[in-house]
Amino acid sequence: MNKAIIVLIIVIAGLFLAAVVILGKDAVRLLKAEGYLKYSADEAVELAHKKCVQCHSIDKTAKYCMRCGPPFVVVVHNMRALIGKDKEKYRGVEEIRDGEAVAITQVWNALVGNWEDSWRKQDLAKLLENDAALIKLMNTPVKEREIEVALTGKSAAGADLTIMKPMK
Numbered sequence: 001m002n003k004a005i006i007v008l009i010i011v012i013a014g015l016f017l018a019a020v021v022i023l024g025k026d027a028v029r030l031l032k033a034e035g036y037l038k039y040s041a042d043e044a045v046e047l048a049h050k051k052c053v054q055c056h057s058i059d060k061t062a063k064y065c066m067r068c069g070p071p072f073v074v075v076v077h078n079m080r081a082l083i084g085k086d087k088e089k090y091r092g093v094e095e096i097r098d099g100e101a102v103a104i105t106q107v108w109n110a111l112v113g114n115w116e117d118s119w120r121k122q123d124l125a126k127l128l129e130n131d132a133a134l135i136k137l138m139n140t141p142v143k144e145r146e147i148e149v150a151l152t153g154k155s156a157a158g159a160d161l162t163i164m165k166p167m168k
């Protein structure tokens with residue numbers, strides 16, 4: 001076979017492989033963001049830091065507490081709603097998709113605290129507006145929430161303080 005043709009075939013195969021690798025990664029990321037694939041606990045922690053440091057320091061989240069306001073399921077809903085409501089003001093801020101919101105809520109619940117129990121479900125549901133993904137999470141017993149369970153015991157107050165530092 002002609003050398004040029006062999007080189008051409010190799011180049012095309014290479015490009016094809018690169019496309020599969022790149023698109024494959026993107027596809028997996030998108031599927032996770034939409035909630036079709038699961039995040040590992042580590043991925044969820046990284047995601048929570050990345051998304052929640054976009055407008056204010058992680059400190060605001062790490063120091064949030066039961067006395068401060070509604071549980072994180074509502075906070076995360078409010079934050080993602082905020083981005084949606086004022087696209088102009090928050091231009092450049094990445095939105096928080098369903099799968100991401102569910103994973104991120106579990107991370108802060110585990111690392112900072114989960115006081116959903118001290119709220120009435122109806123009140124939480126009202127505060128969650130039409131956020132189906134987070135309403136579903138709110139109705140899922142904690143022991144069935146894989147990320148939250150995996151991270152339980154790692155707290156923002158203890159030795160894990162290092163991971164509470166803003167990533168930026």
Ligand code: HEC
Nearest residue numbers: 051052054055060061064069075076079082083090093104
């Ligand atoms: C689009 C920008 C933006 C993003 C992204 C964002 N926040 Fe906020 N956050 C705000 C603003 C603005 C406030 C203050 C206004 C308010 O309390 O509603 C705030 C307030 C808070 C508060 C304090 C609320 C209170 O009642 O004291 C907490 C906790 C918080 N954010 C956590 C988070 C978490 C967790 C994430 C990631 C899911 C996040 N934020 C992502 C803009 C953002």
